[in-house]
Amino acid sequence: MKKGLKFLFSSLLLLSAVMPTFQATTVSAQEELPAQVQALRDAGVIRVGIKEDVPYFGFLNPDTNEHEGFEIDLARLLAEEITGSPDNVEFTGVTAKTRGPLLDNGEVDMIIATFTITEERKETYNFSDAYFTDQVGFLVRSEDGYTDLASLNGKTIGVAQSATTKQKIEEIGAEDGLAFKFSELASYPELKTALTSRRIDAFSVDKSILAGYVDDNTEILEIGFAPQEYGVATALSNDELAAYINDLINQWLEDGTLEGLLAEHGLVDAAAEETEEDAE
Structure with a gap:
């Protein structure tokens, strides 16, 4: 019986010593959070x-x-x-x-x-x-036969308002003496509708975004440029x-x-x- 009481008393002392340490660590971790x-x-x-x-x-x-x-x-x-x-x-x-x-x-x-x-x-x-890293690309109507940036020279390209796309296209086009017209719209659905209704010749934004707007009558050109890091x-x-x-x-x-x-x-x-x- 004495041995049992001694063991119980020792265990309680050990537990009381450990508990404050655990609580202090928890509080410290909370204080360190920005x-x-x-x-x-x-x-x-x-x-x-x-x-x-x-x-x-x-x-x-x-x-x-x-x-x-x-x-x-x-x-x-x-x-x-x-x-x-x-x-x-x-x-x-x-x-x-x-x-x-x-x-x-x-x-x-x-x-x-x-x-x-x-x-x-x-x-x-x-x-x-x-x-994530993407590239700027072009969604076009399949029937129009566009193949690369040069084939879009002088055409109207639809881009999103406040996006970097227009600037990137102008920069890469200037390297080869190419020039484009632009139509800036508020949303991607509007740009896709403009492409379908032939108000623009190409819809340009990052290729992964364009992938969500491909249908039986459109395709994404193979070309990609200007890496876009999100x-x-x-x-x-x-x-x-x-x-x-x-x-x-x-x-x-x-x-x-x-x-x-x-x-x-x-x-x-x-x-x-x-x-x-x-x-x-």
């Missing part, structure tokens, strides 16, 4: 600007009224890390023209919407490292949040998480594709 990230955790939700008209990336399915796509899944991963649940995310549909202003006025915490990283944009927003954008003042997100993006790039998500949505990273071709 203040801007902790604010989102306390709010219990992250507000994300996403595309709703880009199949495979960010799309509002009219049949289910649910958001779906690679960038939607990426947003849910971030929500799980920051708030503890992938469901704690509030989506706001954006276009190339509206995504910047929504971030500027604080209506969203971050933008995950095929937002191309450029040096000019980095003066206004924080960007994570690229989670990053998660946050307000320039949210440097702590930006650094936290960037660490997660790089972790998921290294451990294959993002590669798996891309495969689920049938997407191929242009940078990875070029690396494989160089290896061959």
Whole structure:
């Protein structure tokens, strides 16, 4: 009996010694969380600007009224890390023209919407490292017989408002003495309709975006140029949040998480594709 009481007393002493250590570690971990990230955790939700008209990336399915796509899944991963649940995310549909202003006025915490990283944009927003790389391409009517950039010389090309596409086309065209007319529209569905109704001769944006608009009467030209790197954008003042997100993006790039998500949505990273071709 004495041995039993002695053993019980020793166990209680050991337990009391361990418990404070565990509690101190937990509190310390909470204190180390960046203040801007902790604010989102306390709010219990992250507000994300996403595309709703880009199949495979960010799309509002009219049949289910649910958001779906690679960038939607990426947003849910971030929500799980920051708030503890992938469901704690509030989506706001954006276009190339509206995504910047929504971030500027604080209506969203971050933008995950095929937002191309450029040096000019980095003066206004924080960007994570690229989670996907694409190329600019052209969607044309199959019957028109366009084959390359030269065959589009003098034609009208439809591009999204506030996108970098027009500038990139002008730059590469100038190298070969080519010139184009442009029609800038607000959304991708409008651009596809303009192509179908023959108001434009080609619809140009990143090739992965164009893939969602191909039908029996259209095709994407094989040419691709001006690599477009997509990053998660946050307000320039949210440097702590930006650094936290960037660490997660790089972790998921290294451990294959993002590669798996891309495969689920049938997407191929242009940078990875070029690396494989160089290896061959």
